């Protein structure tokens with residue numbers, strides 16, 4: 444039998460990291476020692492207290508059954524108290540908080556609740572690839588908002604043609620930003636709220652990196668801005684905040700109708716988040732003050748070392764205030780893909796080509812600070828030997 448895949452699969456490029464993984468494997472097979480700065484997956488362990496809580500929770504047979512769809516009220520209450528403590532924003536845990544099997548899961552499902560075939564979705568470029576793919580899966584049309592250096596990597600909403608804005612159902616934004624590591628202040632979020640009101644667009648702010656910030660900086664929640672809860676929701680994740688990427692735990696908060704729309708999609712697709720993991724997440728949210736200083740100090744040291752090293756080599760890179768990514772301008776004469784290939788072939792360094800995050804990412808590569816200082820030093824030494 445000939446297996447024919449659905450057209451929607453042909454519409455999406457291969458998942459960015461799948462391509463890089465292939466190249467990495469090829470070089471590894473040739474005996475190359477690979478320094479992987481490709482995927483933003485923390486190398487540090489989950490704090491011990493969270494692990495111990497999970498161990499206990501796993502023993503409880505009550506946690507072996509199907510969890511509730513929307514998340515345990517205990518976990519949602521922990522989210523609400525964390526939100527108030529961290530951002531000064533009050534949430535109703537029953538209607539304004541939803542557990543997610545990682546924030547990626549929520550981002551992948553949200554267009555199914557609000558986007559009809561042919562509707563536009565406003566998607567940042569460069570941006571986390573799931574915004575574009577989830578739009579396509581729902582039959583929507585991504586309209587890309589270029590994030591340019593001269594605008595501080597914020598989208599220029601006034602450049603969106605009125606006829607597109609009128610047909611747009613959803614706007615994705617993400618600060619602190621992956622891949623550019625840019626941050627957003629209150630004026631930008633206020634502009635987003637006004638824009639969303641004007642065109643009746645649901646705002647999805649992806650705050651997966653809200654707790655990875657440096658030099659004392661504390662990123663804002665979109666919901667801190669007046670009127671934000673009337674137009675949108677915010678996605679959060681425990682993945683980066685507590686080094687829990689493998690655990691799959693996140694949440695969405697905000698407008699109760701938007702939360703319930705996403706919840707309705709989820710009840711038809713998944714059966715909730717393993718309760719033992721929710722109990723461990725509850726412990727994390729009550730116990731720790733975030734950003735967690737012990738994690739932040741490590742990334743700060745890595746950032747400073749790597750930025751200095753890259754600048755000495757002559758590469759242009761800003762010292763980020765948040766996220767564990769470096770967004771590096773590539774030297775003239777190369778495309779992003781060519782430069783990434785050069786790095787892996789000549790130095791065994793995996794970096795992500797910027798165009799993989801969208802066309803406007805061309806001219807950049809992204810490096811993740813998710814390996815230790817010794818390896819980063821080694822990476823700099825190897826880079827010094829390349830003639831570019």
Ligand SMILES: Cc1ncc(COP(=O)(O)O)c(C=O)c1O
Pocket residue numbers: 483544545546547548571617621649651679680681682688692693
């Ligand atoms: C911008 C952004 N949003 C969301 C996610 C998904 O995180 P998770 O599904 O682990 O919560 C990631 C992961 O890298 C990300 O970079």
